[in-house]
Amino acid sequence: MLQTQLPKPPSDDKRWRIVEVTMRRQGFDPHSLIEALHAVQQAFGYVDETAMKYVASCLRVPLSKVYGVVTFYHHFTLKPQGKHTCVVCMGTACYIKGNGENIKQLSAKYRIREGQTTPDGELSLVSARCIGACGLAPVSVIDGEVVGKSSADQLIATIERKLAK
Amino acid sequence: MTPEDLHGTVLKQQAKHGNYQHVFNVCMESGCVSCNSAAVVEALEAEVKKRGLQKTVCIKRVGCLCSCAQGPMVALDKGDTLYKAVTAADAPAMLDALDKGGRVEHLDFSSKQPFFSRQLKVVREHAGYFDPEDLDDSIRVGAYEALRKAVTEMTPTEVITEIANSGLRGRGGAGFPTGLKWSTVAKNPSTPKYVVCNGDEGDPGAFMDRSMMEGDPHRLIEGMAIAAYATGANRGFIYVRAEYPLAVKRLTRAINQATRTGLLGSRIFDTKFAFEIELRLGAGAFVCGEETSLLSSIEGQRGLPRPRPPFPANSGLFGKPTLINNVETYANIPTIINKSAAWFSSIGTAKSKGTKIFAISGKVHNTGLIEVPMGIPLRDIIFDIGGGIPGGKKFKAVQTGGPSGGCIPESQLDIPVDYESLMSVGSIMGSGGLIVMDETSNMVDVARFFMEFCMSESCGKCVPCRVGTYHMHEILQRIYDRQGTPQDLALLQELCDMVKNTSLCGLGQTAPNPVLSTLRYFKDEYTNLIHSTPTTEVLP
Numbered sequence: 001m002l003q004t005q006l007p008k009p010p011s012d013d014k015r016w017r018i019v020e021v022t023m024r025r026q027g028f029d030p031h032s033l034i035e036a037l038h039a040v041q042q043a044f045g046y047v048d049e050t051a052m053k054y055v056a057s058c059l060r061v062p063l064s065k066v067y068g069v070v071t072f073y074h075h076f077t078l079k080p081q082g083k084h085t086c087v088v089c090m091g092t093a094c095y096i097k098g099n100g101e102n103i104k105q106l107s108a109k110y111r112i113r114e115g116q117t118t119p120d121g122e123l124s125l126v127s128a129r130c131i132g133a134c135g136l137a138p139v140s141v142i143d144g145e146v147v148g149k150s151s152a153d154q155l156i157a158t159i160e161r162k163l164a165k
Numbered sequence: 166m167t168p169e170d171l172h173g174t175v176l177k178q179q180a181k182h183g184n185y186q187h188v189f190n191v192c193m194e195s196g197c198v199s200c201n202s203a204a205v206v207e208a209l210e211a212e213v214k215k216r217g218l219q220k221t222v223c224i225k226r227v228g229c230l231c232s233c234a235q236g237p238m239v240a241l242d243k244g245d246t247l248y249k250a251v252t253a254a255d256a257p258a259m260l261d262a263l264d265k266g267g268r269v270e271h272l273d274f275s276s277k278q279p280f281f282s283r284q285l286k287v288v289r290e291h292a293g294y295f296d297p298e299d300l301d302d303s304i305r306v307g308a309y310e311a312l313r314k315a316v317t318e319m320t321p322t323e324v325i326t327e328i329a330n331s332g333l334r335g336r337g338g339a340g341f342p343t344g345l346k347w348s349t350v351a352k353n354p355s356t357p358k359y360v361v362c363n364g365d366e367g368d369p370g371a372f373m374d375r376s377m378m379e380g381d382p383h384r385l386i387e388g389m390a391i392a393a394y395a396t397g398a399n400r401g402f403i404y405v406r407a408e409y410p411l412a413v414k415r416l417t418r419a420i421n422q423a424t425r426t427g428l429l430g431s432r433i434f435d436t437k438f439a440f441e442i443e444l445r446l447g448a449g450a451f452v453c454g455e456e457t458s459l460l461s462s463i464e465g466q467r468g469l470p471r472p473r474p475p476f477p478a479n480s481g482l483f484g485k486p487t488l489i490n491n492v493e494t495y496a497n498i499p500t501i502i503n504k505s506a507a508w509f510s511s512i513g514t515a516k517s518k519g520t521k522i523f524a525i526s527g528k529v530h531n532t533g534l535i536e537v538p539m540g541i542p543l544r545d546i547i548f549d550i551g552g553g554i555p556g557g558k559k560f561k562a563v564q565t566g567g568p569s570g571g572c573i574p575e576s577q578l579d580i581p582v583d584y585e586s587l588m589s590v591g592s593i594m595g596s597g598g599l600i601v602m603d604e605t606s607n608m609v610d611v612a613r614f615f616m617e618f619c620m621s622e623s624c625g626k627c628v629p630c631r632v633g634t635y636h637m638h639e640i641l642q643r644i645y646d647r648q649g650t651p652q653d654l655a656l657l658q659e660l661c662d663m664v665k666n667t668s669l670c671g672l673g674q675t676a677p678n679p680v681l682s683t684l685r686y687f688k689d690e691y692t693n694l695i696h697s698t699p700t701t702e703v704l705p
Contacts, residue, residue: 035465
């Protein structure tokens with residue numbers, strides 16, 4: 001592909017390099033948009049307007065389309081996540097076994113709704129569709145650590161432990 | 166790799182294995198890993214080293230051992246001895262038991278119980294007894310033998326005939342005959358062609374495909390390669406959910422291993438056949454499990470479905486003929502090629518052949534992964550294999566097929582599990598999630614839960630689905646809050662018919678199923694909520 005001038009990354013941040021390499025590997029093919037966004041999400045933790053503009057210009061895709069894709073898929077977030085994340089699985093098995101109640105108690109305790117982050121940026125509460133660990137229902141994932149067969153009290157205790165660190 | 170190399174690897178690995186007196190198979194799949202099975206492996210390895218038993222005792226990191234709720238699971242040798250809820254501290258005791266020829270009492274988990282003995286393992290024949298991250302170990306248990314046979318001994322037409330004769334039907338839910346799909350793609354003269362694997366297991370409560378991808382990635386690659394050979398494709402894509410990080414890791418590794426050893430790439434087994442596979446990550450959209458949406462997503466677009474026809478077999482990925490099958494469908498292929506179509510079609514019922522893997526969870530004793538022959542009664546799955554309902558509670562319903570399926574009551578439990586029977590009671594086979602509910606579950610709440618799911622997962626392209634699911638959810642919420650009127654029930658029924666008949670893709674067409682099936686079997690729960698006076702009391 002003819003690539004005369006490649007758009008410059010928005011800043012000197014080394015993480016842009018990962019994004020660029022991902023796009024280069026796909027030959028800056030517009031079809032690799034989701035791959036590129038995955039790279040951004042993984043490197044930065046969220047996809048903001050700067051990132052969208054950069055990816056759009058590299059892949060020569062309209063910014064509106066990039067925005068459309070980012071907002072269509074749940075995996076991409078426009079805002080940074082909190083320092084700690086609690087993902088509550090809301091798959092059927094987990095719901096039947098009490099995660100519907102657990103998430104209510106967590107949101108009451110930390111005064112945030114699902115999908116939100118506490119004002120001090122410490123904790124994000126996220127719900128997931130199904131993380132495929134139904135044998136351990138109800139399941140939550142706190143900072144990447146899977147907590148199975150757990151009540152709201154146990155979850156709050158684990159979160160408190162993480163927050164205290 | 167040449168056919169001789171493959172054979173050589175098998176012999177070498179089998180010889181190496183012959184030296185071991187005992188093998189500890191430790192489950193390293195998502196479920197058990199989250200119960201810290203990695204620590205168990207390390208403790209066992211350290212203990213073996215300490216005792217100087219490296220030459221006679223082998224510690225293996227394996228795929229799913231079925232009983233996910235009892236993890237971490239460890240199976241000794243061929244699985245006659247099973248240990249549950251093992252911790253790192255149990256390692257010395259497990260090795261002590263080897264010398265005495267007994268087993269560790271407090272960890273013992275009977276392998277004779279119906280949960281294991283009633284299963285029939287075809288697709289998962291070796292799962293749990295080899296290391297999925299090790300290509301040589303996968304080859305030892307027979308990986309790529311079917312691919313060798315297909316490309317060196319059979320013509321593409323013969324492969325398709327064999328698959329068609331086996332009676333295999335798509336395991337993604339709809340049950341379309343696989344052989345027919347393959348021959349449609351093969352007959353299309355347009356090139357290039359693509360082979361796509363649908364690993365976007367979005368149904369909440371289903372984890373068979375995750376287990377397949379984590380526990381036997383080479384079988385999936387082999388199945389896809391055979392499909393590519395039969396249909397004349399040279400490029401394949403595996404679309405996996407980003408929510409399955411371990412599956413992504415193992416598949417990436419497996420594809421690299423296969424490419425490095427020449428099992429993928431050009432001149433596979435010294436023939437003209439060339440095939441390569443790329444991995445594509447989903448990004449959390451349920452609608453992408455629908456085949457045309459999935460193709461849009463691979464193309465880097467929003468996952469919007471397209472009207473069919475044209476079917477992907479004629480105009481799919483990048484407008485080219487595309488074969489798209491589910492993970493479990495591909496996983497069935499190597500067995501059919503190895504053991505013949507006649508053998509495969511001897512299992513199951515008249516119209517549904519082979520076995521089906523189910524993920525059984527919810528309010529049931531034994532949760533986990535099971536593979537059963539088609540036609541087994543649902544009652545046997547829940548009360549025999551599943552071990553019934555815990556806590557002395559009463560069975561109420563079993564939900565199959567995720568948000569597209571229905572709730573099956575006690576009165577219908579004797580139906581055999583096959584595509585047609587499940588359809589006749591208002592549910593679908595689906596991808597294989599079975600969620601058991603006991604008397605404490607409120608069925609209106611369940612219907613509302615699924616409708617909320619479909620409402621928020623509707624892609625918004627067609628009006629019946631976008632607006633219909635919203636209003637159905639609103640009515641269900643109203644009924645659940647005891648604000649409903651008898652007219653609401655009539656309206657709900659009407660909306661169900663409309664959404665079912667006029668939506669563009671499978672998501673919308675099946676979204677009313679949970680409502681319709683609960684209305685059919687549990688209507689009194691709806692009417693009870695309607696006739697009672699408004700209250701703020703919290704419902705179960």
